[in-house]
Amino acid sequence: AQSVTQLDSHVSVSEGTPVLLRCNYSSSYSPSLFWYVQHPNKGLQLLLKYTSAATLVKGINGFEAEFKKSETSFHLTKPSAHMSDAAEYFCVVNALRLVSGTYKYIFGTGTRLKVLA
Amino acid sequence: KAGVTQTPRYLIKTRGQQVTLSCSPISGHRSVSWYQQTPGQGLQFLFEYFSETQRNKGNFPGRFSGRQFSNSRSEMNVSTLELGDSALYLCASSLDQSRNTGELFFGEGSRLTVL
Numbered sequence: 001a002q003s004v005t006q007l008d009s010h011v012s013v014s015e016g017t018p019v020l021l022r023c024n025y026s027s028s029y030s031p032s033l034f035w036y037v038q039h040p041n042k043g044l045q046l047l048l049k050y051t052s053a054a055t056l057v058k059g060i061n062g063f064e065a066e067f068k069k070s071e072t073s074f075h076l077t078k079p080s081a082h083m084s085d086a087a088e089y090f091c092v093v094n095a096l097r098l099v100s101g102t103y104k105y106i107f108g109t110g111t112r113l114k115v116l117a
Numbered sequence: 118k119a120g121v122t123q124t125p126r127y128l129i130k131t132r133g134q135q136v137t138l139s140c141s142p143i144s145g146h147r148s149v150s151w152y153q154q155t156p157g158q159g160l161q162f163l164f165e166y167f168s169e170t171q172r173n174k175g176n177f178p179g180r181f182s183g184r185q186f187s188n189s190r191s192e193m194n195v196s197t198l199e200l201g202d203s204a205l206y207l208c209a210s211s212l213d214q215s216r217n218t219g220e221l222f223f224g225e226g227s228r229l230t231v232l
Contacts, residue, residue: 032219034220036223041225041226041228042203042225042226043121043123043207043224043225043226044207044209044218044221045222045223046221046222046225049219049220051219090160097173100172100173102165102172102173104162104173105150105162105221108159108162109158109159110159
């Protein structure tokens, strides 16, 4: 069965320090993986996506993620946190529904990032 | 091009009432899905529509229903509202979820408060 696990529900970093948000997935085939960001009372915005091309994926606002098949991980990183990065982040895996042949997006439980001045 | 538009953004209802939420997808997108987001349960899938047909449904009671029109706009309805229905309802559009064509594009959501 396909699943996604975000290992930290809350992460706090100081402004200017690196960010690491961890995500592990389970999939019986090569998945598509995404990171979304959600600011308070807003919808989800795509940060980046992996769709079986380069394993190191660069996204918007300086974020990047590396797909590691051997570790079934897709961790999100940013070299230097900015106050505006404070938000909730969701790791998402795209899973095939065998019965209908359509794709189901499975969301992690989210990681709330706090950036300290 | 215009993004996903959800209306209304905020609404307050009382228990027992019903509510209708609207979603206009990105032009050219034929798949619309709905999610309920609450602090306790996170993001939960409600249903997905494609070409006016409900293709997939999450594990919600029959009080939750939806439909899609020929122009791909979608509505969802919740009848006999309960306190626990208070949530942010998110609509997402994509080209076609049967072909793994990439990401979902989300609207800003409709914040429903049930008193």
